Amino acid sequence: MAIEQLDWDSLRVFLEVARTGNLTQAARRLQLDHSTISRRICQLEVTLNANIFVRQNRGMSLTDAGRKILEHVERMDSSMVMLRESLATNSSAVGGTVRLATMEGIASLYLSMFIPELKAKHPELHLELVTSPYHVNLNRREADIFLSFFKPPGRSMHIEKLGEFYLDIYGSETYFAHAGKPASKCELEKHHFVTYIDDLVQLEAVRWLDDVLLQRETTFTSSSMIAQMVAASRGAGLVLLPRFSVSHFPGLVRIDLPDLVVTRSLWISAHDDLQPTPRVKAVTEFIRGLIRRDTSSFAVM
Structure with a gap:
């Protein structure tokens, strides 16, 4: 197969393996079987005439060639995200799914109480509230928004301190x-x-x-x-x-x-690709509003 024949499906497999560092996790996220993921990675390496991953017992890590390819494929992925968003915004109503990741306490004991208020304001918006005790990597598309008690590391992200x-x-x-x-x-x-x-x-x-x-x-x-x-x-x-x-x-x-x-500090972050989109902006602005009006629990910056 010539390099001109590279298709997005193969590059998407490469992107998920690079993000997860694991064939099994990549297969789960792409809803493909393990053998398909492995075969496409091998085909991609033959096409590019380069080793793009190092196989290790604990997973897959990128080679220097793989890291160079990742930069280009991530830009392609960002363009695909923006294309999907532009096609989805042909309605005046804010809609779609937003995955918000945060810690158990603020998710279960605070944010979840205001879901009816968010739904009343944006009936076509669906919020997925994910709790995690770990840092959530937005560059790996593990979530659309991350609400955290620390300033998250990462590149190509819009990061805002909401307050204390x-x-x-x-x-x-x-x-x-x-x-x-x-x-x-x-x-x-x-x-x-x-x-x-x-x-x-x-x-x-x-x-x-x-x-x-x-x-x-x-x-x-x-x-x-x-x-x-x-x-x-x-x-x-x-x-x-x-x-x-x-x-x-x-x-x-x-x-x-x-x-x-x-x-403690409270930070909200989103990937630069998603921050301007109506669905992510709607959730971000809603959370910002909750924090600003709850002066007994928060000190707004």
Whole structure:
């Protein structure tokens, strides 16, 4: 096959393998079988007369030639994305699917409450809300939008800091009845805490209890913020949580400690190709509006 006969399907296979570094994951994303993916990669290398991948036990990595090809294929992919978007925007209504990736707490305990409001504003828009404890790679098209507690790395991305969110110590009346309620930051050393499992923390930003106490007694640890909240609401101990997560959660009482101030940044990002599209702009603007009006939970930049 001559290089002039290269088709987009073969290049799309190359792009997915380059993004995932794994034949199996690429096959799953493209809904093809493993053998088809492998065969097309081999055919592509014959056509280009170059080795574009290094096969390793842990996956596939690009060679120097493969990285050069990736630059061109990514530009082609961006053009295809923009073509699809332009064909889909022949209606005045904002529609289509947007995949928003973020952390479990803000997804389940905050954003999900406002889905009816988003649907009322944009009935033809479908939001896919994905929770992940990891960095989501927008360059690999793992999501359209990433809402994160840190400034994400990457290229060709529109990144915006939405503001800061506040965190406070919470406990239950059951816990206060037998352990008392701390009146100052220094009294926290006498209390028991519910927090994350230290060696399973994937994002340094959620080690927020370290801002308050490096040495503490813990009675329960979990990788899930929701599990921490439930345990604390039943009296397992004190817990440090974002304010946005507790407003509609029963059983937790905020402890007002004037000498305690803990905040984290909130960032929203989208690939440069998708940021101007009506569907992504609609979701981005909606989230920005939620943050700006919730002045009790967020400090807007």
